[in-house]
Amino acid sequence: MKNKLFTSIVLFFAGIILVNAQSDYYYYQGEKILLTLDRSQIFVIVNENFQKSEIDNKYFEDFNIEEEKTTLKKDKFVTLKFKEVPINQNFLSEIDKLKNTTNIKNVSKFFKRGDGLSISHASNFFFVKLKKIEDYQLLLDTSIKYNVKVFNQNEFMPLWYKILVPENATESSLKLSNMFFETGIFADVDPAFMFDFNNSCANDLNFNLLWGLNNNSNPNIDINICQAWELSTGVGVKVAVLDNGIDKTHNDLNDNISILSYDTKTGMSPSVFVSNLVHGTHIAGTIAAERNNNLQVVGIAPNSSIMSISNELTISPTISEELANGISWAWQNGADIINNSWGDQGGVFFGDLHSTLLEDAILNAINNGRNGLGTIVVFAAGNKAPAMDYPATFHPDILTVGSIMSDGSKSSFSGFGTQLDIVAPGSGIYSTLPNNTIGSLSGTSMAAPHVSGIAALILSVNPNLTGKEVRDIIEKTSQKISSFSYTNVSGRPNGTWNSQVGYGLVDAFAAVVEANKLVIEGSEQICIGTPETYTLTGNIPQGAVINWEYPTNRMYIISGQGTPTISFGAFTPGTNQLIKATVTSAGSSAVSEKTINILSSTTPAIPKTVLAPDNPFNLVCCGQTYTFRHSICSQNCTNIEWGFNIMSQDPNDIYYFNTTTGDITVQKNTYSPLVLSTRARNLPAGCGSPSGWSNSISRYYGVVSSASSTQTVLSSNQEYEISSDLPLKKYFITNENNLYIDFLNLYDWLSFRYGNKNLSDNEVQTILKMLSNEAVFESVDIEIYNFSGAKVFEKKNIKRTNVLNLSQLKSGIHFVKFSSTGMSFSKKIIVS
Amino acid sequence: MVFAFCCLYSLSACSGDDSGSKACDENVLIDAVFFENGPSMSLGITKMEINQDCLKISFNSSGCNGDTWIVKLVDSGEVTQTTPPQRTLRLSLSSEEICEAIVEKIISFDLTSIQIQGSNQVLLKISNNDSQILYEY
Secondary structure, eight states: HHHHHHHHHHHHHHHHHHHHHEEEEETTTTEEEOOOOEEEEEEEETTTTGGGGGSSSBOOOOOOOOOOOSSSSSEEEEEBBBBBBOOOOHHHHHHHHHHTSTTTEEEEEEOOOOTTTEEEOOEEEEEEOOOSSGGHHHHHHHHHHHHEEEEEEEESSSEEEEOOOOOTTTOHHHHHHHHHHHHSSEEHHHHOOHHHHHHSSSOOOTTOOOTTTTTTSSSSOOOHHHHHTTTTOOTTOOOEEEESSOOOOOOOTGGEEEEEEETTTTTBBBBOTTTOOOOOHHHHHHHOOOOOSSOOOOSSTTTSSSEEEEOBBBBBTTHHHHHHHHHHHHHHOOOEEEEEOOOOTTSSSSOOOOOOOHHHHHHHHHTTGGGGTOOOEEEEEOOOTOOOTTTSSSSSTTTTEEOOOTTSSSTTTTOSTTTTTEEESSSSEEETTTTTTEEEEEEHHHHHHHHHHHHHHHHHHHOOHHHHHHHHHHHTBBBOTSSOOOOOEEEEEEEEEEETTTTTTTOOOHHEEEHHHOOEEEEEEEETTTEEEEEEESSSOOTEEEEEEEOOOOTTEETTSSSSSSEEEOOOOOEEEEEEEEEEEETTEEEEEEEEEEOOOOOOOOOOEEEOOOOOOOOSSSSSSEESSSSSEEESSSSSSEEEEEEEETSEEEEOTTTTTOEEEEOOOSSSOOEEEEEEOOOSSSSOOOOOOOOEEHHHHHHHSTTHHHHHHHHHHHGGOOOOOOEEEEEOOOTSSEEEEEOOOOHHHHHHHBTSSSHHHHHHHHHHHHHHTTTGGGGGEEEEEEETSSSSEEEEEEESSEEOOOOTEEEEEEEEEETTEEEEEEEEEEEE | OOOOOOOOOOOOOOOSSTTTOOTTTEOEEEOHHHHHHOOOOOOEEEEEETTTTTEEEEEEEEEEESSTTTEEEEEEEEOOOOOOOEEEEEEEOOOOOOOOEEEEEEEEEOOOOGGTTTOOOOOOOTTTTTHHHHHHE
């Protein structure tokens, strides 16, 4: 029995060891292929903050930190070689230790190849082949299950998809590729083995000279082109180069030259090239020199197309017109981007003068190019630092590019200041030169085409972006060179900014990733009972199928399935709910997700309001602007919204009613009164309907010439006939039986009669009626009745101060009736 | 083939009065008015050296390739009687080019016209960058 138990234990542990030994494998054409572990070395991906001291070198040989060139990330890598090959247990414990080191992002094993060499598997992606094209949804579902992302479909083999593994993934891409295959859902997988990390991302012979694209000395100071080329090479984008001609026969450029070209001097096609002029050919090469042709150099967008627009770029009386025509021809003939590596040399030529013709051409391109989406116009900032050159500076929608050196410092010549947008490599830039040669040039001329090239990469992945969106992406994704300090600046909405380097060094990879992004725009919460609209923005090809998904147990679609804009309703509350839009076009799909909260509706209590204690008696004319409060909230004041009902005002007066604070800002330009009613309600804090409105408070505001004069009116109250509904100031019978009558100016009387109080609805109506019949109330009709009720006196249209002789009346009690416009007022008088 | 194009041009001698003699490209222009009012596009002098009677100046400025550039070394005409005596000169650049590339050039000037009688040396003060160089003859 003991022997059997011992045997079982031995077999059990042997099994574990066997499983461990055989745990590394991959699938090839459906067959499981075991991988032989190479315990002599470990492959480590580190972030840019990594220091060598973070690795305990007790067990490892000295090592170099090398730049990652082949994966999608801007990382560095280290190959750690053991001084002595460890046993399996020690090997695994070292891997665990490295995985827990702060600045180490990924640890991978090496596997032995048949030729005795070893390879590591460190890619952050793998490939999956569908059994049939309709299985795409299965791929999406599986990707969600394993927390990976479907990146794109293979352009030539539509059953194959590239799957991206996020940085925080708990499993390696090798293991994830196995897990996908083992679902049985898919036809095949490819774990994307990485071969020879020291290989460059381009085989062009002088790629190592192109520090702007791939900086070996200062790996953080380049535009991250290798990573960007994984996603875009500028296919389908036309870049116009307005310059002094391009050698279209150059063997590293000729395949990327558009047949469309134009010469601004002759006003005809084709463009003109003079062999001793090198500038234009150099610019064109930086944008679109061919890639992986085993020749000289490579451009930023090596599959874009160059439209040559030639001009001598020397001063002449017609230069503005020629350049304007060149820009106009370019956008009207389909240029997506116009590169302009020229300017007025620090103001030598234009100074503070302008060419409206040239500016109009540039703005037309920016506003109307690309069928209204806007052509991207890129200009060099200028070489006469600190001055920046015209016309780069004349409009904020121009992308103005300064220059940096390979160590990240600003090129001494590079213009800078408030109109600088971004910087790019511009010192010691190698590119194509006429006669199949290459060479180095410096200047902001050289920086600008780096940006034009990146704009081409962006438009290639998302041709639906507007010009503004492209500019915003380039600016937002720029790298902050650490030797400069950046701050938030008014008028610079795309991040922090510095006057020497603008938003920073352009980043091709980050820009392309951003451009490719689908985004669901809309509220992060849905209120039950209230429809909410969401819009999918980003790269949506024409004719693409859009499918919206949502938690059907909580939400429903009101309208818009299949379109970029959808309206949802909700019926069950829930937090962190996922809505998802999938765009499918030509077999390729992209997904965007948004997390939202579904909230129940609440209705807050109705507030109560009272007249503001500092409410003014009258308003003051004229000219000065001041603020006052009409009413205030006295109860249930949680999230107040004020409502204003202006019942009478002069259109020449200026009022601003603040619905949040209840403040009224006024500039009185007339002596016309203001009749105003306010009320308040509470808005829901999150979801729900507003409360009902509070009681209204209505006021009549008369107008005086100074704040102190309001007191004058108040102090003379007793003189007035306050119970009158007519503007009657006073009346009395004199000893001579004359009826003395004094009427007041209507505005003054209304102010006296109704000012500084809450008005009833009837009072408001009376005021409005009188104001609408202002002229009529300048006079009244008078009738006098005796005690028996017989009319004994009548006089119409009595104005202002009047003395009526009543001596013909019998003595005794009479009643005088004042009336106007249907309103009347009667009083007893005694005639002696 | 990599052709390291460094934009280093050596101006060939021109015809006319300004043409330099001997091995120099140009003569020095002595003109007080031109010194004050002549073209003055900004430029950067990167190197100066005297070889016999030739002052060789390396400089750069912004342009396309410098083909349109007119470069003169202008003497103000005044001699400061110090030991050694001093003359003030300015490198004048006129360009019609609007490209934003940095173009570098080397040009040499015959200094014999600015020798001072009674002295075998003169200190040349170059006003462009406040530098100076001793010319011994």
